[in-house]
Amino acid sequence: MTSLQKTEDEVMLADAARSFLDDAAPIGHLRKMRDECRTYDAELWSQMAELGWTGVLVPESAGGSDMGHAAAGILAEEMGKTLVSSPFLSTAVMAATALRQVADDRASDALRKIAEGQVIYALAVDETSKHEPDAAELAATPDGNGFRLSGTKTFACDGMAADRLLVLAKTDEGLTLFDLPANRDGINRDPMDLIDSRDAARITFEDVAATGDDVLGQVDDAMTVLKPALEAGQAALAAEMAGLAAGALDMTVGYLKERKQFGVPIGAFQALQHRAAHLWCEAEVTASAITNAGRMLDENAAEATLAVSLAKARATKTAELAVKEGVQMHGGIGMTDAYDMGFYMKRARVAAEWLGDYGYHAGKVAALRGF
Amino acid sequence: MDDLAAFRAEMRAWLDINCPEEMRDGQVTEETICWGGKRWKFTSDAQRIWLDRMAAKGWTVPSWPEAYGGGGLSRAQDKILKEEMARINARSPLESFGIWMLGPALLHFGTHEQKLEYLPPIARGEVRWCQGYSEPGAGSDLASVQTKAEIDSDHYLVNGQKVWTSYADKADWIFALVRTDKDAPKHKGISFILIDMSTEGVSTRPIRLISGKSPFCETFFDNVRTPRHQRVGDENRGWDVAKYLLTHEREMISGGGGGLLGGRPVGAVLAEMAHGLDTADRRAAAMECEVDSLAMALTLERYKDQAETQPIGDASAMLKYYGTELNKRRHELMMEGGGSDALAWDGHDGLPSDWLRTKANSIEGGTSEVMLSIISRRVLELPG
Ligand SMILES: Cc1cc2nc3c(=O)[nH]c(=O)nc-3n(C[C@H](O)[C@H](O)[C@H](O)COP(=O)(O)OP(=O)(O)OC[C@H]3O[C@@H](n4cnc5c(N)ncnc54)[C@H](O)[C@@H]3O)c2cc1C
Numbered sequence: 001m002t003s004l005q006k007t008e009d010e011v012m013l014a015d016a017a018r019s020f021l022d023d024a025a026p027i028g029h030l031r032k033m034r035d036e037c038r039t040y041d042a043e044l045w046s047q048m049a050e051l052g053w054t055g056v057l058v059p060e061s062a063g064g065s066d067m068g069h070a071a072a073g074i075l076a077e078e079m080g081k082t083l084v085s086s087p088f089l090s091t092a093v094m095a096a097t098a099l100r101q102v103a104d105d106r107a108s109d110a111l112r113k114i115a116e117g118q119v120i121y122a123l124a125v126d127e128t129s130k131h132e133p134d135a136a137e138l139a140a141t142p143d144g145n146g147f148r149l150s151g152t153k154t155f156a157c158d159g160m161a162a163d164r165l166l167v168l169a170k171t172d173e174g175l176t177l178f179d180l181p182a183n184r185d186g187i188n189r190d191p192m193d194l195i196d197s198r199d200a201a202r203i204t205f206e207d208v209a210a211t212g213d214d215v216l217g218q219v220d221d222a223m224t225v226l227k228p229a230l231e232a233g234q235a236a237l238a239a240e241m242a243g244l245a246a247g248a249l250d251m252t253v254g255y256l257k258e259r260k261q262f263g264v265p266i267g268a269f270q271a272l273q274h275r276a277a278h279l280w281c282e283a284e285v286t287a288s289a290i291t292n293a294g295r296m297l298d299e300n301a302a303e304a305t306l307a308v309s310l311a312k313a314r315a316t317k318t319a320e321l322a323v324k325e326g327v328q329m330h331g332g333i334g335m336t337d338a339y340d341m342g343f344y345m346k347r348a349r350v351a352a353e354w355l356g357d358y359g360y361h362a363g364k365v366a367a368l369r370g371f
Numbered sequence: 372m373d374d375l376a377a378f379r380a381e382m383r384a385w386l387d388i389n390c391p392e393e394m395r396d397g398q399v400t401e402e403t404i405c406w407g408g409k410r411w412k413f414t415s416d417a418q419r420i421w422l423d424r425m426a427a428k429g430w431t432v433p434s435w436p437e438a439y440g441g442g443g444l445s446r447a448q449d450k451i452l453k454e455e456m457a458r459i460n461a462r463s464p465l466e467s468f469g470i471w472m473l474g475p476a477l478l479h480f481g482t483h484e485q486k487l488e489y490l491p492p493i494a495r496g497e498v499r500w501c502q503g504y505s506e507p508g509a510g511s512d513l514a515s516v517q518t519k520a521e522i523d524s525d526h527y528l529v530n531g532q533k534v535w536t537s538y539a540d541k542a543d544w545i546f547a548l549v550r551t552d553k554d555a556p557k558h559k560g561i562s563f564i565l566i567d568m569s570t571e572g573v574s575t576r577p578i579r580l581i582s583g584k585s586p587f588c589e590t591f592f593d594n595v596r597t598p599r600h601q602r603v604g605d606e607n608r609g610w611d612v613a614k615y616l617l618t619h620e621r622e623m624i625s626g627g628g629g630g631l632l633g634g635r636p637v638g639a640v641l642a643e644m645a646h647g648l649d650t651a652d653r654r655a656a657a658m659e660c661e662v663d664s665l666a667m668a669l670t671l672e673r674y675k676d677q678a679e680t681q682p683i684g685d686a687s688a689m690l691k692y693y694g695t696e697l698n699k700r701r702h703e704l705m706m707e708g709g710g711s712d713a714l715a716w717d718g719h720d721g722l723p724s725d726w727l728r729t730k731a732n733s734i735e736g737g738t739s740e741v742m743l744s745i746i747s748r749r750v751l752e753l754p755g
Contacts, residue, residue: 003572010644032441073690112693126711128645128646128710129644129645129646129709129710129711129712130645130646130710130711139410154711154712155711155714192714192715193716193717194714194715194716195714195715195716195723195727196714197509200714214579226433260508260517261510261512261515262511262512266511269740271740271743300536314590324730327581327730327734328730328733328734328738328739331510331734331738332505332510332534332535332731332734332735334730335580335581335583335730336578336580336581337578337579337580337583338578338579340579342581342727345727345730346581346727349699349706349714349723350714352707353710353711353714354711357707357710359650359652359653362652363650
C-alpha cells in the first residue's frame with residue numbers, strides 16, 4: 001500500500017484547498033448562511049466544480065479529475081476545518097461512487113453532470129433515527145413494467161437542494177436502488193432544520209411511479225452499487241470530522257495561549273495542558289485511520305469495510321472530545337453564539353449520526369475482527 | 372401520631388385544597404418556571420394563585436425564618452413538604468436567584484434591616500435578582516474584578532462592566548462584586564453591594580447562547596449612584612460574602628445532578644426513543660448513568676442533612692463538579708439515543724437546545740477545573 005504519510009501531491013492539494021477555502025468559505029460563511037436561513041450556496045458549488053472537486057471521483061472519460069478517495073478525503077478534511085457546507089459528500093463522493101459501479105451511458109451522463117457541477121444528488125436511505133440500510137422498508141411494488149414507491153425517508157442530507165435522489169427501496173426479493181428526479185410526482189420534501197445549520201430533508205413518497213430505467217444497477221441488488229458509495233461517504237465524512245477536530249483543537253490551543261487568568265495564560269495550567277496534549281494524541285491516532293481508509297478505497301475497495309468503519313468510529317470519538325474540550329476550555333465565551341466553537345459542536349453531533357454512529361461502526365470493526 | 376406525622380397529614384390536606392390542578396403536572400422547564408419579579412407575566416391564573424398561596428404560608432422559602440417571609444420549617448418538615456409536593460406532582464411555585472443565592476447570603480451576613488427589606492419580597496416573588504460577579508477579565512479569577520465603587524459621601528459611584536449576567540435584562544436588582552480599594556491585595560479590596568437595576572446608568576445587552584436562547588447579558592454601570600447602606604457585610608470584606616454565596620449557588624446548580632427533571636430515569640427516556648436502548652453499549656451507559664444518578668441524589672440529600680448543623684463549605688465544589696458532569700453525560704446519552712430525530716431543533720421536545728445548555732453547567736458558578744482545584748487544595752490539602 002502507498003505510504004500512510006501524505007504524498008507530495010497530496011500536501012499540495014491540501015494547501016491549495018486550504019487557501020481557496022480560507023477565502024471562499026471560512027467559518028463566517030456558514031454563519032452568514034445560517035443567519036440568512038440558507039442551506040445551499042450555488043456559487044460555492046460552481047467554484048468547486050471549476051476546481052475539479054465535484055469531479056474528484058468522476059473518470060476522466062466523463063470529464064472528471066478522477067483524483068481518488070484519498071484525495072476526496074483530503075478535500076473533505078480541509079472543508080471540515082472551517083465547517084464548509086456543501087453537497088460535496090452526497091454528490092461528488094457518494095453519488096459519483098454509486099454511478100461508477102454502473103457502466104452505461106446514462107450513468108456516465110450523470111457523472112459528467114456531477115463533474116460539471118450541474119446536478120446535486122442526495123441519498124434517501126435512512127428511515128428511522130439510526131442508520132440501518134439493510135432494514136429499509138420503503139416499498140417499491142411492481143406495477144406493470146415498473147414500480148410504485150411508497151414510504152418515508154429521513155435525514156436525507158442535502159435533500160432540499162438535490163435535483164436527484166438515490167432512493168433505497170424494498171422490492172420482492174431484496175433491496176433496490178432508484179435514481180429519481182427529486183421533483184417527480186408524489187415526492188414531497190420537508191426541511192429538517194438541523195442544529196448544524198445544514199441541509200437535510202424528510203421525504204415522503206406517495207405512490208411514486210418508477211420504471212426499470214430508474215433502477216441504478218440491478219433490481220433486488222442495491223448493495224452492489226450502494227455499499228461502495230456508503231463506504232466512500234463514510235471515509236470522507238470521517239476525514240471531514242478529523243478536520244473538524246483539528247479546527248476545534250487549533251482554536252482551543254490559540255485561546256489557551258491568549259486568555260489570561262490569575263496573571264498568566266490559562267495554557268500555563270497543567271490541568272489544561274495535559275488535556276490539550278491528550279486531545280492531540282487522539283487526533284494523531286485518528287489521522288492514521290483516516291489516511292488508511294482513503295488508501296484502501298483507492299487500492300482495494302472490495303476489502304475496505306474494516307478500514308472505513310475504523311476511520312468513522314475513531315473520527316466520531318475524536319471530534320466529540322475536541323468540541324467538548326473546546327467549549328469547556330473556553331469558559332463562558334465558548335457558550336456564546338457569537339463565538340464559533342458552538343458551530344463545531346453542533347456539526348460534530350450531526351456528523352456523528354450521519355452514515356452510522358459510533359456503535360454501528362465499532363460493531364462492524366468487532367465483527368470483522370471476529371468477535 | 373407523632374408531630375411529624377401530624378404535620379404531614381396537615382400538609383397533605385392543605386396541598387389537596389390549595390394546589391391548583393394545572394400546577395400538578397410536574398413540569399419544570401424554562402417555559403413553565405415561575406421566576407417572579409416586578410415585570411413578571413404569569414403564564415396562567417393558576418400560576419399566580421399557586422405562588423400567592425404558597426408565599427402566604429412562607430413555603431416558597433420553607434426553611435427561612437417566618438420574620439423574613441419564610442415558613443420557619445425544620446429540615447425534617449421541609450423534607451415532608453418536598454415529598455408531599457412530589458406526591459401530587461406539584462410544580463415549584465417560585466424559583467429565583469434571590470431564593471438560591473442572595474437569600475442565604477443575606478441571612479448570614481445581612482443586618483436585621485437588610486433582611487427585613489430584601490427577603491420578604493424575594494419570598495413573595497415580587498423582586499427578581501441577578502448576579503453581577505463575572506467580568507471580561509475576571510472569570511475563574513473572580514477576585515480580580517475591576518468594576519469600581521468610589522465613595523461619594525453616603526453613596527457609591529459605580530463604574531465598570533459585568534458579563535454573562537444571567538437574566539440581567541429581566542431582573543429588578545443585582546447583587547454585585549465591586550472594587551472599593553484598588554491598592555489592597557485583590558481579595559481584600561472587594562465589597563458586595565446591592566444595586567437597583569432601574570438606577571440611572573445601568574444598562575444591559577443580551578448575549579445569545581449556542582442553544583439559540585438569550586438568557587444572559589452584558590451589564591454596564593456608568594456613574595451609577597448606590598446608597599452605601601446597600602452594602603452587605605463590611606467594606607472590603609465582600610469576598611467572604613461572595614464565597615459563601617457561591618457555595619449555595621454551586622449547590623443549586625448541582626441539583627440537576629440527582630436526576631432528570633421530573634425524576635425519570637434516563638433509561639426510561641431512552642426506552643421511549645425508537646432506537647434508544649437497542650444496543651448493548653447504550654444500555655450499559657444508561658445503567659451506569661442511573662447508578663450514578665441515584666447515588667448522587669442521595670449525596671445531595673446527605674449534604675443537606677449535614678447543612679442542618681454545619682455549612683457545606685468547600686464540599687459544595689464536589690456536588691457542583693460531580694452533578695454537572697453527570698448531567699452533561701445524561702444529555703449526551705439522550706442525544707445519542709435520539710439519533711437523527713434529535714438533530715432537528717424541534718426534535719424530542721427541544722432536546723438539542725437542552726443538551727447544548729447543559730454544556731454551560733460545568734462553566735457557570737465556577738468551572739469544573741476550578742471545583743477540582745478547590746477540592747485538591749482545600750479538602751485534600753495538596754500543595755500549590
Ligand atoms: C450560561 C452561563 C450563565 C452564567 N451566569 C452568570 C451570572 O449570572 N453571573 C455571573 O457573574 N457569571 C455568570 N456566568 C459566568 C461564569 O461564572 C464564568 O463563565 C466562569 O466563572 C468561568 O469564567 P470565564 O468564562 O471567564 O472562563 P475562564 O476563567 O477564562 O476559563 C477558561 C478555561 O480556563 C480554565 N481555567 C481557568 N483557570 C484555571 C486554573 N487555575 N486551572 C485550571 N484551569 C483553569 C477554566 O476552567 C476554563 O476551562 C455564567 C456563565 C455561563 C456559561
